[in-house]
Amino acid sequence: ESLVEDVLLGRYTQARGVLPPGTLGFNPQLRGYPYDPPRARQLLKEAGYPGGNGLPTLQIWSSVKRDETVRFHEHxxxxxxxxxxxxxxxxxxxWPSYSRALEEGRLPVFLYAWYADVPDPDNFLFKLFHSRSPRNFFRYANPSVDDLLLAARSAPDLQRRVELYRKVEQLVLDDAPLIPMMHHTYERLFQPYVRSVEVNGLGDPYIPFRKIWLERAR
Known part of the structure; x- marks a missing residue:
């Protein structure tokens, strides 16, 4: 929360799960991972690294190096x-070099942004977490997740799909192959006579302009 509000000045929203607001299956009940330094230190001690002693330095990779992102990384x-x-x-x-390094598994810890093609949970959860997906750069494999993702693709109605995708999201968050940090936000102004503007969870690129019409002055 501090990273989003203090460093990025609120231009993003804090992610408490994988699916962004406005996407089918978004779960507003998710609380995200708490920042709990005492618990983290206790876990390090239990793992044999009291105070971090003996723990190798974490090597984190990023494809972006701007002033803002460097401040984010420093925090x-x-x-x-x-x-x-x-x-x-x-x-x-x-980017081609970074993408190739991801595909070859040469970046053990990395920052990665995902922009979905359509506002559907399958485009997030299947592509990122199915064990055979080429975009599963985390090398994450959970047979239960694979089965649920396939079942969701053939579910007979939207409510059943939502139930299955929420189960998938919770399993992924429990296994923690990644830490969702933030969702991009868009701010756009429209004149009051511009009507039928529909904005979904993917933002600007997916506003259906064919539905927009201009109200004539009376």
Whole structure:
């Protein structure tokens, strides 16, 4: 929350799950991962790294290196350091090279933004977390998730699909192959005579202009 509000100045919304608001299956009841330094230090101690001693430095990769993102990364490092985790950021700003490194599994910890093609949960959850998806850069594999994702594709109605996708999302959050951090937001102004503007969870690129009409002055 501090990263989104203080560093990014509220231009994004904090992510408490994978699916963004406005997408079928979005679950407003999800609370996200709490920031709990005492618990984190206890887990490090139980894992054999009291105070982070002996723990290798976390190597984190990013494809973006702007002033804003560097500040974001520096704040991340402070939060990690507070529980005894040392980290270093590396930048590979040539996207084809970064994408190739992801596909080859050469980036153990990385930052990644996902822009879906359609506002449907399948376009998020299947593409990112099915074990055979080429976009599953996390190398995540959970047979229960695979089965639920396939069942959701053939579910007979929307309510059943929502139930299945929410189960998938909860399993993914429990396994934690990633930490959802934020959702992009869009702010646009329209004159009051511009009517039938429909905006879904994917924002600007998916506003159906064919439905927009201009109200004539009387």
């Amino acid at each position: 991340m490092q402070r939060y990690l350091s507070a529980v005894g985790i040392r980290s270093e950021f590396h930048y590979l700003t040539d």
